[in-house]
Amino acid sequence: MSVLVYIDQKNGQAKKASQEAATYAAKVADQLGVPAVGIYLGAADAAAVESMGNFGLSKVLHVNDEKFNTFDSGVFTKAICEAAEKEGSSVVIVSLNQNGKTVGGRVAVRMNAGFVSGASNLLSADFKVTKSVFSGKAVAELEYNSDKKVIGLSPNSIPVENTGGSAAVENFSPANTDFRVSVKEVKTQDGEIPLTEAEKVVSAGRGLKGPENWGMVEELAKELGAATACSRPVADLDWRPHHEHVGQTGVAIKPNLYIAIAISGAIQHLAGVNQSKVIVVINTDPEAPFFKAADYGIVGDAFEVVPKFVAAMKAFNAAK
Amino acid sequence: MKILVPISIVPDTTSKVAFTDGDTKYDKNNVTFILNPTDEWYALVRAVELVEANGGSVTVINVGEAANDQFIRKALAIGANNAVRIDAEAKDAFFVASQIAEHAKTEAYDLVITGKETIDYNGSQVGAMLAEMLDLPYVALVSKLEVAGTEATLEREIEGGVEVVAVNLPMVVGAEKGMGEQRIPNMRGIMQSRTKPLAVVPAVEVAEHVVVNKFELPAPKTGAKMIDADNIEELVRLLHEEAKAI
Structure with a gap:
């Protein structure tokens, strides 16, 4: 046994x-x-x-x-x-x-x-x-x-x-080695924390206006040791790769910390992230439904809040 | 090419979740049901596209009671050629997979395409179980599927990216976003769906390996602690000291 x-x-x-x-x-x-x-x-x-x-x-x-x-x-x-x-x-x-x-x-x-x-x-x-x-x-x-x-x-x-x-x-040598699936190519980015394994995730939505604005999201993720993710519209617009899309039709994740930036929190998005242990929501709209599912909320413009968050994390990491 | 698409009927995402019978059964009262999104949008649409391009037929199969026929007709309106309904309540994934395998084993399908998971019980099991019952290769979480002759080329999700694999048909595929685009049935499709064949077949006996003791709703969130946008240091402090998340 x-x-x-x-x-x-x-x-x-x-x-x-x-x-x-x-x-x-x-x-x-x-x-x-x-x-x-x-x-x-x-x-x-x-x-x-x-x-x-x-x-x-x-x-x-x-x-x-x-x-x-x-x-x-x-x-x-x-x-x-x-x-x-x-x-x-x-x-x-x-x-x-x-x-x-x-x-x-x-x-x-x-x-x-x-x-x-x-x-x-x-x-x-x-x-x-x-x-x-x-x-x-x-x-x-x-x-x-x-x-x-x-x-x-x-x-x-x-x-x-x-x-x-x-x-x-x-x-141990298994009796059967008759492989019927042959791998042709693996497309992954080295050095990234895989989203499904990540304990911390920083995610952003269409409120960021364009893929050129993801630098600050990646910087925040780096300071936190987090993976990056995105909402469905962002993946559909090809601003970010499909495998970063979290939600009902994307990946379902349950990290310790999920930070949602400029994501309103549609029920389909929540379905993929509502098992996260701690949820932080940053949104300009105080009525965004995501705040109801959040543990911590900040009403504010991502373009102002996120750079400050990066600076605060740098100070936190330096003091550690 | 002969393709089988198992479809589930599930509560709409926005439905309230409540339970009856001492919290052992899902409360279906006042719930809007839909075709399971990954079954409809990705598995079924890609199957229909492949048959449009290569010839052949798409069969949809559902395990469920007569109330499901309206949803099966919708799948036929989207473009499936015929349908089978196994006339029994879908008890669990093993029950469903066993019924579908019983049908599929004599039909020589080239491809079985399932959605990656249902949005009710989120098990992602039927495709895998079916593949084992039929002794077929199985690739799950597939965002791209091309078929040339008897060889399929697929992209499947792996940690932080995708893997491109090739498999000789027949095989079972678990479909996710990217494989197809949602199709709205047109009037012609809806008209045709009314006369397409829908066979109703009795279920076979299957052992029940796992039972639900009870369902529970998670404790509701008590409301977010709001932090001033000019005081991010406070958020960092709370995440560290209170939430212990960093």
């Missing part, structure tokens, strides 16, 4: 979402009194794989194969299920990031397991979990009927914890 966690990696390093999932797996395993085991898919240094022990995993099965550096939900599902079989894992945990959303339901079907997609809390020993529903407007408490359970952990739901441990690494 064990709890298995899928470790999603990039360039040989576990993604932050997977560090959270490993932390979560270790806690679930602890409650059940069994070990937490990871399955690490893709080539990586032994040290990087061992370091998964730092999140509480006692062992990691490592598929140290370049082929697994690209993602194919079918092949990954078979590998995860084979590992679960080998380790006797009746509980499998995946982080519900982009790859996790693709693989979670597949693993559940293949294992004949129940699946909660988007669990946001730690389990009680009787496997009750909560999940956000209706685009953040309600919470559901769910319970498993099935013997086998797959839990899709919503990113940024629990903090990563470092235990200082080291995991035993065991090489």
Whole structure:
């Protein structure tokens, strides 16, 4: 018996979402009194794989194969299920990031397991979990009927914890390596904090009048260590790339801090950000609906407020 | 090319969210329902475009009761050729995926295109489950889909950007913004939709792996603490000391 966690990696390093999932797996395993085991898919240094022990995993099965550096939900599902079989894992945990959303339901079907997609809390020993529903407007408490359970952990739901441990690494060669998805090109900007992993997000709307005015937004994001985001009109106008669009039809995020600049707060926008822990709204219109969903508000012109915010953050960072 | 588009019927985004039966069921009273946006705007529209360009047919499938027929007719008005409704309440994603798989396994679809998630239960599960049940490749969060012959080229969302991938058909695709543009049905489409075939099929039995114990509404925000625009230092202080967010 064990709890298995899928470790999603990039360039040989576990993604932050997977560090959270490993932390979560270790806690679930602890409650059940069994070990937490990871399955690490893709080539990586032994040290990087061992370091998964730092999140509480006692062992990691490592598929140290370049082929697994690209993602194919079918092949990954078979590998995860084979590992679960080998380790006797009746509980499998995946982080519900982009790859996790693709693989979670597949693993559940293949294992004949129940699946909660988007669990946001730690389990009680009787496997009750909560999940956000209706685009953040309600919470559901769910319970498993099935013997086998797959839990899709919503990113940024629990903090990563470092235990200082080291995991035993065991090489693992899945039986199936029949990749049907071939990656042609990856288009990402290096050095940026990925929006879906970010703990702080600075977002701006059409009120900024044009893409040339995003310099101050990026500067504020830099001082805060935040990712940048935007509202739907801004993405539709091609002022900012599509992947920065947060809202119902864009990305749904739940950072610790969300700063909305010149965004009125339409319900479709709120649907993507209303699970943020702290929301700051800066808007010229005191009647903007976003203020109702905010924790802190400033009525003012972004072109005056944001440069002052940047200066205040510089002073704060210098004093730290 | 033969394409299947699973569609869900969901409460409109602006609907109030309330629960009945001891907070175990969504209260459908006075709620406006719509086709799930990502199913309609992206999955269905792109499917119709591909068939317009390459020939073939688009089938829409819904798991739901007879009240859903009006929405299925709308999908037919947008351009789907025929429809299937599995006559049962959509209990959960596994139930829905199982019903669709039962239909799809004998139909040899080249493509199954789902919306990336429904706006009610936000699970993003049906596409993945369906792919596993049918043993097909699955690419989710897809913003671009082109098909040449039997090969699909797709752009999928990854952390901080996109990945371009190629897959041989058949496959399952999860569609998100960018794949198509919303289409308003025209009068001709609406007229034609009335006579397009809509088959009603009984559901198959499926195990219920996960049950809802209760729903809860989050505590409402108590109102924003307003800070003077000339006193940003106060905001920084509050974010640090009170909210502990920086």
